[in-house]
Amino acid sequence: MSQTKERIISAAIHLFNEQGFVNVRLQNIADELKISVGNLAYHFKNKEAIVARAYEKTGEELRTILGSYRASPDLRDLDSQLDAYHQFIKQYPFYFIDILEIKRNHPHLHEDRKEFIVKMRVQFEKRIEYNQSRGILKMELDKQQIAQLADNLCTMVTFWHTSQAIKDEFDDLCSFKCSVWLQLLPFLTIKGKEEYERFIEPGLTVI
Amino acid sequence: MSQTKERIISAAIHLFNEQGFVNVRLQNIADELKISVGNLAYHFKNKEAIVARAYEKTGEELRTILGSYRASPDLRDLDSQLDAYHQFIKQYPFYFIDILEIKRNHPHLHEDRKEFIVKMRVQFEKRIEYNQSRGILKMELDKQQIAQLADNLCTMVTFWHTSQAIKDEFDDLCSFKCSVWLQLLPFLTIKGKEEYERFIEPGLTVI
DNA sequence: GTCTATAGAGTGATAGAC
DNA sequence: GTCTATCACTCTATAGAC
Numbered sequence: 001m002s003q004t005k006e007r008i009i010s011a012a013i014h015l016f017n018e019q020g021f022v023n024v025r026l027q028n029i030a031d032e033l034k035i036s037v038g039n040l041a042y043h044f045k046n047k048e049a050i051v052a053r054a055y056e057k058t059g060e061e062l063r064t065i066l067g068s069y070r071a072s073p074d075l076r077d078l079d080s081q082l083d084a085y086h087q088f089i090k091q092y093p094f095y096f097i098d099i100l101e102i103k104r105n106h107p108h109l110h111e112d113r114k115e116f117i118v119k120m121r122v123q124f125e126k127r128i129e130y131n132q133s134r135g136i137l138k139m140e141l142d143k144q145q146i147a148q149l150a151d152n153l154c155t156m157v158t159f160w161h162t163s164q165a166i167k168d169e170f171d172d173l174c175s176f177k178c179s180v181w182l183q184l185l186p187f188l189t190i191k192g193k194e195e196y197e198r199f200i201e202p203g204l205t206v207i
Numbered sequence: 208m209s210q211t212k213e214r215i216i217s218a219a220i221h222l223f224n225e226q227g228f229v230n231v232r233l234q235n236i237a238d239e240l241k242i243s244v245g246n247l248a249y250h251f252k253n254k255e256a257i258v259a260r261a262y263e264k265t266g267e268e269l270r271t272i273l274g275s276y277r278a279s280p281d282l283r284d285l286d287s288q289l290d291a292y293h294q295f296i297k298q299y300p301f302y303f304i305d306i307l308e309i310k311r312n313h314p315h316l317h318e319d320r321k322e323f324i325v326k327m328r329v330q331f332e333k334r335i336e337y338n339q340s341r342g343i344l345k346m347e348l349d350k351q352q353i354a355q356l357a358d359n360l361c362t363m364v365t366f367w368h369t370s371q372a373i374k375d376e377f378d379d380l381c382s383f384k385c386s387v388w389l390q391l392l393p394f395l396t397i398k399g400k401e402e403y404e405r406f407i408e409p410g411l412t413v414i
Numbered sequence: 415g416t417c418t419a420t421a422g423a424g425t426g427a428t429a430g431a432c
Numbered sequence: 433g434t435c436t437a438t439c440a441c442t443c444t445a446t447a448g449a450c
Contacts, residue, residue, distance in 0.1 A: 232442085232443065232444090233443075233444065233445090234443080244444085244445090245446090245447095248444090248445070248446075252445095253444075253445070254443095254444070254445090
């Protein structure tokens with residue numbers, strides 16, 4: 001991909017992050033790069049192509065994060081993944097705003113998102129089950145509850161940025177981890193609490 | 208307020224719920240009512256006035272729900288409030304989409320939302336503390352964790368609809384309650400579990 | 415109160431010169 | 433590859449007849 005093309009996507013993502021892609025005009029992108037709208041048209045057929053490429057790029061990042069899942073995902077491994085998710089959220093907040101706009105007007109991109117969310121949920125489920133089998137998480141959680149918990153975790157990852165934005169609060173890592181970990185902490189066994197305290201940097205007291 | 212004016216708001220809300228207020232044209236509202244756009248202009252100065260009135264109306268509903276908070280909010284009382292929140296979410300989903308759009312372009316309406324969310328969070332905190340003092344919720348939760356938990360509950364109420372919409376799932380009451388209750392169940396004491404099982408209709412097994 | 419007609423301000427896409 | 437100019441379209445707001 002040509003350098004200008006790259007720069008266009010980069011500028012577009014930057015603006016999408018701030019205003020949502022619906023509110024970004026081709027003119028805005030052109031201004032940001034000090035090029036003309038006509039030049040934009042040379043590199044991308046239309047606005048949709050720009051949006052699609054931006055989503056493609058974020059998709060690649062997400063795939064990387066989801067691909068880093070290991071066979072033995074202990075608590076520290078989960079915590080690392082949360083770091084990765086947080087970095088992603090900070091870098092591509094636009095992926096989490098205008099979600100329903102994407103669903104309505106770019107069904108293909110929405111399908112991709114759905115796939116990502118399913119994968120994310122399945123990973124959370126596997127993590128929970130694996131850590132149950134290790135005696136790290138309580139066994140009282142049944143299948144249905146594990147699915148529900150994994151679902152809640154996905155919801156938190158997906159909407160945490162917007163939730164912070166409403167409150168005019170920053171996307172800081174600690175706050176993100178607290179939101180996520182609080183949902184898991186009460187299910188830790190004694191052994192689980194030990195592992196958590198040993199490996200995870202403090203921020204939230206173990207319950 | 209005149210009957211036509213009421214009908215306009217009603218139609219507007221109906222369309223906002225489906226497409227988000229940004230995507231609803233004055234023409235759409237007029238078509239829905241089989242009146243002209245010019246007539247719309249007679250009743251409302253501009254589109255913003257329609258949006259503002261729609262939000263005003265939802266605000267009144269929210270105020271009612273938040274106002275039903277009682278001095279002794281046991282688990283059953285919380286469960287009733289969840290019923291009310293769910294009904295609200297089903298009736299006014301538009302309140303939960305385009306949130307950032309409102310923030311950008313209608314700061315005044317956004318301030319109202321922020322106030323509501325603060326009140327909701329404070330109520331959740333009070334509920335948690337009250338039920339701790341009753342021996343229904345474990346005392347291990349400290350101030351910071353209570354605040355975090357209340358915050359997570361608000362996030363769930365705010366984004367549950369959108370979360371369901373992404374998955375093409377319906378806004379059914381049971382699913383909503385499961386999402387919320389799962390965050391509280393692990394903190395129930397023995398006594399708390401008894402009260403939960405006694406009063407709350409099953410759906411999620413007590414942990 | 416309700417209508418038609420139109421002004422006026424974008425916005426995306428395209429043609430064609432350099 | 434990059435630019436200017438312009439077209440075609442959408443949407444809100446307004447004027448004025450009935």
